[in-house]
Amino acid sequence: MDRISNLPDEIVCHILSFVSTNEAALTSVLSKRWRNLFAFTSNLCFEDKAFATDEDPGTDVTRSLIEFVNRVLAVSGDFPIKKFTLKWRIKSAHVSDWICNVLTHVIGHGVEDLVLHYIYSDYLYDQLLLSFFSCKTIVHLKLGFASHMDILPKNASLPALKTLLLDCIRFFPHHCGHEFEPFLSACPVLEEFTIICYGEWEWWCRVSSMTLQRMTIINFARFSRPRYCSITFDTPSLAYLKYSGFVHIEHPVVSLQSLVVAKLDISLSSREHGERDPTNLIEGLRNIQVLELSSITTSDIFYSVREAIPVFEKLSRLSIATELGSCWKLVPLLLQNSPNLETLVIKGPLHYCDKYGQQLESVCECLSGYSFPWSCHVKVLEITEYRGTKGELEQMKHILEKLPCLELVKVRAWAVAKFLFTKDLLMLPRACKIQLKYCQPSEN
Template identity: 55%
Template sequence: MDRISGLPDEILCHTLSFLSTKEAASTSLLSMRWRNLFTFTPNLRFVEEDEDLFNGNTGLDVFRSFCDFVDRVLAVSGNSPVKEFTLNYHHDVESAHINLWISNVLSRGVLDHLYLHVLARGRTPLPLAVFTCKTLVKLKLGRGFVIPMVPESASLPALKSLFLDCIRFDNHGYAFEALLSACRVLEQLLIRGMDFEDWEWCRTVSSATLKRLTISCLGFRGFCDADFKSTTFDTPSLTYLDYASFLPDEYPIVNLDSLVEAKLNLMGMRIVTNIRNPTNLIKGLRNVEILDLSTLKTCEIFSSFGEAIPVLENLSRLSIKTEYNYWKFLPLLLKKSPNLQTLVIKGPSAHYYFDYGGQECLSGYSFLLSCPVKVIEIHNFCGTIGEFKQVKRFLEKFPCLELLKVSAWGSDQELKLQIATDLPMLPRACKIQLEFFP
């Protein structure tokens, strides 16, 4: 007898739990002992990887094989508790099938991870039993689901992570707010929506325990600029915000007192001060330590509402994407950041910024002589004359500068040699670090 076969069932089941259920099921061919052992693993993962995953079939046969396989596994495993249930399938599945599978797993108890991503025939309402699962720690919902309502009895006392990928909430967003209210210890929330009709409900994010929030909603289909009235962030414990969205008319409530890191990608259908007003959001960043303004449009918005930028006492790292039209707000940001240590200037339009107007952006600002910046990073350096002039200005204007990090294009060998030769020749009192990328 081999050593593996001599192990207790508990250890074998634990080992099989690291495989997908389809892979674990293949062990049933080894012997009678292995025949149904995989069905008692604490993790059930039904994942479609390619079209011939099930018995070399395609099309309708794949659908039938997949559904039959899930049905058989759930039937054979009886009432064995399931710790993790994953359903990731990209062919049309009847909503009735999905609801039966989810309800079966929930009825067994102990479940703490639930991952669902399917392409159902129409939108599939999430079974109400999901909202009263006392043990659920992580819930991930992908395309194909709709949450028409959340029952008054909803309670997810253990849920810490919630991922919503193109999920639709009905009832004008009240279902979403009710869901957050049911999550008393929620720490991480990710919302991703391709189109406005899928994410328009996300206008009020309110949670006293939330620490990490990611919102990525920039799709155009169904978007009506006039309908996007307001967005609220009532998240006093939030430390990390990654926010990519269109600007609403206003941010009536912004509570980001604990915020440490923020990445902003803001878009505006009409950026006019009397129509779109992000003032409260900008003011809400006052305690941030790491700030990434990752797009030119975001920088344009900050430039248009420069008077709203508060003094950023805690800001130590600032990343901006620049172009010649929006260079003037950089000195303003520097002046509002008395303890800034690292400044990152990102491309790919950085060379335009340097060549057209950027050379003058630091001229005449005497406050820079006391600027505390120690590290400047320049990304996508192209080696133009304007860029070299601006680097020279950085070396002259920042008295505390200790390190200049330059990331340059390295596909052209002649240009690469020129940059590597000329950059170290600039007069400096700090270290210059150069790296190339293809």
């Protein structure tokens, strides 16, 4: 007899909760004792892809999954369910009522973690409003289906919800996103919020939460016509912000006094009309400790409103993305405004040639006559893409000579001719330690 078979049912069920429910169901063939154990795990996970084959049409997949889910729920009875996951990628309108019945059953058992991904849209959403927007037990909620959010029910309340992820959820344009604020208001203890958008969405909303600590906003509609009107960040407790999308016309209120980490990838759309003003957003970052500018366009936008860049008294780590031929004009400005900066990360190549490979000045013109302030406290310099050309070596030498407090240089260099790289870098006139990590040219 193997050791697992001798374990109590509670421990076996706990072990089975770490795999999907259909995988756990395979253990039912081991013995009569194991026949229904998989249905008594606190984590139930159902995915239609687990039932699909190349020869199996969608209707058979739908029927198989429905039968399996119904069987599991019938066997589990009143057993408490802590996490429930349902991922349905097949369009099938007639199963909407069934899904809502399943969720009503699951939520009635005190589910704390709910993950729902469904490709069908509006009708299902109307039914879901009645199912879980007044659930008192949900702590973590992930919704992913191509749906619009229109009017929230008056009794909407998620008093225990701490983590919310909306993937491909949109608000009706004629409401200008105004349902966004009452949606967050229905979550009085929300701590982490993520929204991922595809396509058009009329952003004219107020992100307001006194408890929110982490927020991620990502919009992939780079080639559509989103109407970015106005967005307000009334989030005084927010410590982490990842924000990717187009610049809005305005940010009327930006309350980010507790922000520690900001990762920004913002850009301007040539299809948009009117002025775009990120001034308030940039000024609201003054208390951050870690700043990551994830694209060249983000740096260009910062530089375009450079008069608004505040003094970052608490900033200790700065990361800036670069491209071939990109100018470092923002770097000196940020160093001047960051008196306590200790780590500078250059994510990309050094400035040594344009995108066609033509050699430019060895040292970027914005740095050639510039001496980093002696008050600059940068101790660690990280270069993520070093190829070892003569121009790069000159740029590196110039930077090392201008950073008075530098103690450590971390260089991620291409593996080609790594012996020469090592020799050249170690001969640079600096007393600091240099660490090298080699990678293949295809690696990021």
